[in-house]
Amino acid sequence: MKHLPSRGKKQTMKVIRSIKAMSGFSSEAAAGRKIGFVPTMGALHAGHVSLIRKARRDNDAVVVSVFINPLQFGPSEDFRRYPRDHASDAGICRAEGVDVLFCPSAQEMYGPGFRTFVEVKGMSDVLCGRSRPGHFRGVATVVLKLFNIVSPRTAYFGAKDAQQAAVIKRMTADLNLPVRIEVLPIVRGPGGIALSSRNAYLGDNQKEQALCLFRSLREAARLVEAGERRSSRIKESMRRIISGCPQAETDYIEIVDPRTMKTLKSIGGGKCLVALAVRVGGIRLIDNVTLDVK
Amino acid sequence: MKHLPSRGKKQTMKVIRSIKAMSGFSSEAAAGRKIGFVPTMGALHAGHVSLIRKARRDNDAVVVSVFINPLQFGPSEDFRRYPRDHASDAGICRAEGVDVLFCPSAQEMYGPGFRTFVEVKGMSDVLCGRSRPGHFRGVATVVLKLFNIVSPRTAYFGAKDAQQAAVIKRMTADLNLPVRIEVLPIVRGPGGIALSSRNAYLGDNQKEQALCLFRSLREAARLVEAGERRSSRIKESMRRIISGCPQAETDYIEIVDPRTMKTLKSIGGGKCLVALAVRVGGIRLIDNVTLDVK
Numbered sequence: 001m002k003h004l005p006s007r008g009k010k011q012t013m014k015v016i017r018s019i020k021a022m023s024g025f026s027s028e029a030a031a032g033r034k035i036g037f038v039p040t041m042g043a044l045h046a047g048h049v050s051l052i053r054k055a056r057r058d059n060d061a062v063v064v065s066v067f068i069n070p071l072q073f074g075p076s077e078d079f080r081r082y083p084r085d086h087a088s089d090a091g092i093c094r095a096e097g098v099d100v101l102f103c104p105s106a107q108e109m110y111g112p113g114f115r116t117f118v119e120v121k122g123m124s125d126v127l128c129g130r131s132r133p134g135h136f137r138g139v140a141t142v143v144l145k146l147f148n149i150v151s152p153r154t155a156y157f158g159a160k161d162a163q164q165a166a167v168i169k170r171m172t173a174d175l176n177l178p179v180r181i182e183v184l185p186i187v188r189g190p191g192g193i194a195l196s197s198r199n200a201y202l203g204d205n206q207k208e209q210a211l212c213l214f215r216s217l218r219e220a221a222r223l224v225e226a227g228e229r230r231s232s233r234i235k236e237s238m239r240r241i242i243s244g245c246p247q248a249e250t251d252y253i254e255i256v257d258p259r260t261m262k263t264l265k266s267i268g269g270g271k272c273l274v275a276l277a278v279r280v281g282g283i284r285l286i287d288n289v290t291l292d293v294k
Numbered sequence: 295m296k297h298l299p300s301r302g303k304k305q306t307m308k309v310i311r312s313i314k315a316m317s318g319f320s321s322e323a324a325a326g327r328k329i330g331f332v333p334t335m336g337a338l339h340a341g342h343v344s345l346i347r348k349a350r351r352d353n354d355a356v357v358v359s360v361f362i363n364p365l366q367f368g369p370s371e372d373f374r375r376y377p378r379d380h381a382s383d384a385g386i387c388r389a390e391g392v393d394v395l396f397c398p399s400a401q402e403m404y405g406p407g408f409r410t411f412v413e414v415k416g417m418s419d420v421l422c423g424r425s426r427p428g429h430f431r432g433v434a435t436v437v438l439k440l441f442n443i444v445s446p447r448t449a450y451f452g453a454k455d456a457q458q459a460a461v462i463k464r465m466t467a468d469l470n471l472p473v474r475i476e477v478l479p480i481v482r483g484p485g486g487i488a489l490s491s492r493n494a495y496l497g498d499n500q501k502e503q504a505l506c507l508f509r510s511l512r513e514a515a516r517l518v519e520a521g522e523r524r525s526s527r528i529k530e531s532m533r534r535i536i537s538g539c540p541q542a543e544t545d546y547i548e549i550v551d552p553r554t555m556k557t558l559k560s561i562g563g564g565k566c567l568v569a570l571a572v573r574v575g576g577i578r579l580i581d582n583v584t585l586d587v588k
Contacts, residue, residue: 113464115416119412120459137385144469144585145468145470148471151472174408175438176317
């Protein structure tokens with residue numbers, strides 16, 4: 001147990017790069033101690049920090065993984081240029097009292113002969129899955145692998161990736177994984193922009209335009225508050241706001257059941273997820289809000 | 295730890311039917327004690343018993359599951375008539391010193407909204423997978439679920455289902471499962487027939503005819519021993535033996551790499567798996583032999 005600091009006590013953070021060393025740490029730590037796990041693709045921002053802090057508060061040990069998972073990027077997507085900054089990520093983790101920063105290599109994660117994939121059918125081919133075929137298969141597969149390596153009691157995900165969170169919750173239940181999934185609220189920057197590692201791609205003017213995502217969600221909430229229940233009307237108003245931005249191009253605007261991702265034609269009688277993806281100057285951004293409509 | 299008998303000590307076997315109770319047993323047992331696991335579809339025979347005995351020898355606790363997995367049967371297959379005999383299975387397990395007989399229900403294993411599947415690509419659509427589409431997806435998915443529920447240190451499988459064993463080994467490696475896979479030799483009855491729960495379907499005359507599977511494998515071994523290296527010639531001789539049996543109809547005869555299930559046109563330089571499936575009076579039987587050819 002010597003690697004595990006007691007709660008709040010400062011100790012050197014370990015950076016682990018091999019799968020074997022990581023699962024070795026976890027099996028030592030597992031004897032009655034709770035591991036909180038925050039899987040990330042790095043380029044850590046305040047959204048990730050909110051997950052790390054919650055993990056720190058509620059567990060004996062905190063593991064953060066940084067792994068830019070090739071399996072969840074399409075051939076024409078931004079895998080190569082995705083922001084990478086190990087020094088900054090390590091600094092943030094150290095400051096937040098993380099016990100282990102786990103940075104496996106793609107070579108080890110997907111060794112020779114790798115051919116096993118997890119599919120969450122019917123939830124993976126809508127919304128983001130429609131424009132990113134194979135994306136959620138890649139997400140589910142890597143998250144399952146990381147769970148098996150890290151053995152967390154609880155894993156923490158951000159609500160910005162609402163579909164990802166729903167897919168992972170479904171997989172966890174369906175496969176009887178001994179892991180609790182916690183989804184924490186979106187952290188927003190000035191003007192309401194949802195924090196995202198991909199915001200780093202945006203120029204100043206584009207950042208301004210990117211605020212249209214949050215504005216359209218606020219408009220959706222306002223309409224629902226005013227009594228509107230027809231999804232088509234809400235989406236129409238949102239689309240109008242997006243079209244007002246010359247550099248913005250809507251990928252999708254959907255209103256769905258937040259657990260199943262099934263389209264809702266009208267809302268009411270429970271929670272609904274209003275989600276959208278918009279390209280701003282070619283950069284694909286996503287955002288969402290969950291509304292609880294009685 | 296009170297549920298766990300020390301090695302060899304007789305104690306009452308528990309029959310567990312709920313997933314929660316099973317994982318509860320395992321998390322109590324897990325603290326440093328080794329669980330050996332034998333997943334089965336019941337109708338236990340001497341082949342299963344060989345797995346249970348090995349599990350008993352090498353572990354602190356032995357769990358046998360009996361679950362006739364609907365997900366691995368095709369729509370026109372024998373799911374409904376598959377042999378079921380709980381009393382006999384329980385008697386065998388009790389006599390072999392099994393600690394837990396786990397018999398979950400299909401309702402609980404595949405609850406409402408279930409939609410997550412594991413696919414081992416490229417190994418699941420050849421041999422048995424060609425005539426049983428979706429079969430290995432069903433096998434991989436249920437085995438992963440059972441591993442997560444039972445938390446074994448080691449799981450035991452029979453070599454008769456060679457492709458199943460290869461698929462499970464691949465899945466275990468690819469998904470970083472903390473489980474060792476052990477594959478034990480085929481147990482054979484009089485005349486060399488491979489023991490199988492499906493042999494119960496055979497009449498006396500069909501049982502006689504079913505010996506052609508083993509006879510053809512013995513012929514393959516003889517030919518290889520005599521220097522034959524061409525798969526086509528070996529398969530031809532095997533096919534001739536099968537055709538000699540009026541009630542037997544070949545589904546496939548293949549010679550493959552035992553790890554990848556890739557077809558080998560010629561053999562030599564390592565292990566090869568000679569595998570076949572034959573319908574005898576409509577009952578689909580499988581058998582195989584692994585040859586190590588320098």
